[in-house]
Amino acid sequence: MHATDSKVSPRALVLGAIGVVFGDIGTSPLYTLREAFGEVYGLEPDRANVLGVLSLVFWAMMLIVTVKYVLVILRADNRGEGGILALMAVVQRTLPVASPTAYTVGLLGVLGTALFFGDAVITPAMTTLSAVEGLRVAAPGLEPYIIPVTLVVLLCLFGFQRFGTERVGKVFGPVMLLWFVIIGLLGAIELATNPRILEALNPVWAVRFFAEHGVAAWLSLGAIVLAVTGGEALYADMGHFGRVPIRNAWMTVVMPALVLNYFGQGALVLARPDAVHNPFFELVPSWGLYPMIVLATLAAVIASQAVISGAFSLARQAIQLGYLPRLKLVHTSHETIGQIYIPWVNRLLLLAVIALVLGFGSSSNLAIAYGVSVSGSMLIDTLLLVILATQRGRIPMPVIVAVGLFYFVVDSxxxxxxxxxxxxxxxxxxxxxxxxxxxxxxxxxxxxxxRAKVDRESLRLGPFLQSLMLSPPVRVPGTAVFLTPSNQFVPPALLHNLKHNKVLHERNVILSIETLNIPRADAGERVHFVQHDHGFSCLTLRFGYMEDHDVPFALRRWEIPGEAFEPLETTFFVSRESLSARAGHGMALWRDRLFLFMSRNAAPATEFFSIPGNRLVELGTQVEI
Known part of the structure; x- marks a missing residue:
């Protein structure tokens, strides 16, 4: 599903956003209030503390999720796409190339991406454990089975990834809508018994909480941040659903349900302080505990699925932009190109999640680790947004400084x-x-x-063509396509072909592939073609970072000047680099060896570019870094 699909109705987009975008933040009531009054912070569940914590939760959602993400950051899209790499690309386009600020923005984007992968590991473990721990309330005797049940659910979840999420994704929206309706209703019922809990809407209670507890109140922000986990997902999933459906889903369904449930939990804790050990499930009538545990587990699986799919999507973007080695991509849908499965990423996530569940043992222990990646991502988003606002110059500088400083302090x-x-x-x-x-x-x-090493040792194309005609080689029929990072230089594969085979094709195309810092390239910017003498031409194919780099498809379907490319008469020549490292050159030796390991395990360029093996000639070249 994509926001630009005119066949998708606005209501369907809102329902889809409810099912995919808000899974993470939608399951936060399972643990947020419980952790705020956990042993780590030593807060007593008295009236002042409950009102103070609720006030912090409410205003965190308002200021960070509603204002910062829903009303502001959703406007900073990259041709309809969102996410930390999209924001990085938008900011970099406003800066001079190779400037120190552009370099810093690149570092921030990579760091934000790295933090997201931390979130992608912790979210499945945290949400699934929290849901299954409802067994402790329903039947304390089942507590020894919490970890095994959690592991079974997670193994099923990650095992299902290879089949794709297209079918199950259609039920995400209705299930999450049911979840939000029920948790909002449960909160509203309890809220009706003690409406004075609504005093927490007044931010004065949050100020009093800090004034009274000082350092302890600051430390408790480690639990309060759990209420806004998933805020980044609003921005990252914008390309799938669009700004308006996400905003409408948050304002009309998700936020009201969350506020009602949090305040209902607060009212329950004031009436029964012992309920603070698991106020979410204590809200549920005894007859509804087991159905609620099942629904909570489904919601946790959906939240986990959303962040796992996000990890696949972000890994794909990082690969296309040159920040990760080429990995095998499996498309799991014939209709929706964005649905992909990356086996390596899936396996690594599964191992890390299992290690987390076994190592930490409970959602309360995991909660301590949960907020770092989320709050770090929020801080990076703020820094990038301030740089973008400064470069665009549409907002007065004093306003940018004041608002930016406020959010910097909050996120910090x-x-x-x-x-x-x-x-x-x-x-x-x-x-x-x-x-x-x-x-x-x-x-x-x-x-x-x-690339720098290969370019230094390569010949310039112009002088090469002039010297080539001094002693013309034998020509054979057909088209030869030589893949190279830069078509300003003679590809090593071309030189090796001349050296060993001593022939040239009638038509020789020096092809380079370029990934733009936009999600999808427009038709007018996809192709750059230069015709040279003696049957040579230079061709550049440009793809967006959300597109598959299918070279044969581009050669057949895109508007490329000159003769058409006949598949059976076209041979692709590729240089396979044999890399080696030497101390004192390039990076530190340990980083050189790490790079060599990643290179050996990367998918071949030919597979990544969808080049058929029966039309491929690979010629080796030695490169020392």
């Missing part, structure tokens, strides 16, 4: 409160993000070094 408070629990579990998402950041930066830098 959330991040620092979560990072302060480093030794208690917050280290995991930070270490994971650092590992992903290192992989992405190493691959990007390594490819730059390889």
């Amino acid at each position: 408070a959330f991040f620092s409160a979560n990072a302060s629990k480093f030794l208690h579990g917050a280290w995991f998402p930070l270490v994971l993000a650092l590992a992903v950041f290192t992989l992405m930066r190493t691959w990007r830098r390594g490819r730059q070094l390889v």
Whole structure:
């Protein structure tokens, strides 16, 4: 489903957004209030503390989700697409190429992507564990089965990825709509018994809470941030549903249901302080506990599915933009091109999620680690948005500074409160993000070094063509396409072909592939063609970072000057680089070796570009970095 699909009705888009976009934030009532009054923070569930915490939860949702994401960041789209890499690309287009600010923006984008992968690991573990832990309320004797049941659910979830989400995705919306209706109704029923809990809408209670508890109140932000986890998903999924359906879904369904449930939980805790150990399931009548556990588990699976699909999509964008090695992509839908499955990413996520469940053992322990990646992503979004607003110049600078400083302080408070629990579990998402950041930066830098090395040792195309005609080689019928990173230089495969086979085809096309920092390229910017003498031409095919780089399809269907490309008469020549590293050159030796390992495990360029094996000739070349 895509927002630009005119056949999809506005109501269907809203329902789809409810099912996909809001799964993460929609399941946050399972654990947020419980964790705020957990042993970690030592807060007593008295009236002042309950009102203070509820006030913080409410205003966090209003200021961060409603104002920052729904009303502001959703406007910073990249041709309809959202997400941290899309925002990075939008900001970089407003900056001078190779400027220090553009480099910093690139680092922030990669770091934000790395933090998202941390979220993609913790969310399935956290939400599924929280849902299954409802068994502890329904039947305490079943507590030993919580971990095994959670692992079974997760194994089924990740095992299902290879089949795609097209069919099950159609029921996501109705299930999540039912979830929001029920949790809102449960909260409203309890709220009616103690309407004075609505005093927490007054931000004065949040101010009093901080004035009374000081450092403890700041640390409790590590639990409050759980109420806004998934805010980034509103922006990341904009390309699938559009700005207006996401905004309407939040304003009319999701936000009211969440507010009602949180305030209902608060009213219950005031009436029965012992309910603070699991106020969400304590709201449910005893006869409805088991059905609610099933519904909560379904909601958790949907929330997990959304973030797993987001990880696939983000990994694909990173691959297209040159931040990750080429990996095998499997399309799981014939109708929706955005639905993909990446086996390597799926396996790594599954192993990490299982390790989290077994290592942390409970959602309360996981909650300590949960907020770091989310709050870090929110902080990076704020920094990128401020840079973008500054470059566009549509808003007065004093307003940008004031608003930017306010959100910087808010996001920094959330991040620092979560990072302060480093030794208690917050280290995991930070270490994971650092590992992903290192992989992405190493691959990007390594490819730059390889390309620079090849370019230095290659001949310029113009002088080569002039010298070639001094002693013309034998010509054979057909078309030869030589893939190369830059068609300003003679491809190594062309030189090797001349050296070993001593022939040239009648028609020789030097082809380079370029990935633009936009999601989908327009027809007018897809092709750049230059005709040279002696049967040579240079062709550049440009793809957006959300598109498949299907070279044979582009050669057949796109409007390319000159003769048509006949599949049976076209041979593709590719250089297969044999890489080696030497100390004192390029990157640090350990990064060189890491890059070589990633290169050996990357999918072949021919597979990535969909080049048929029966029309392919690969010629090796040695490259030392």
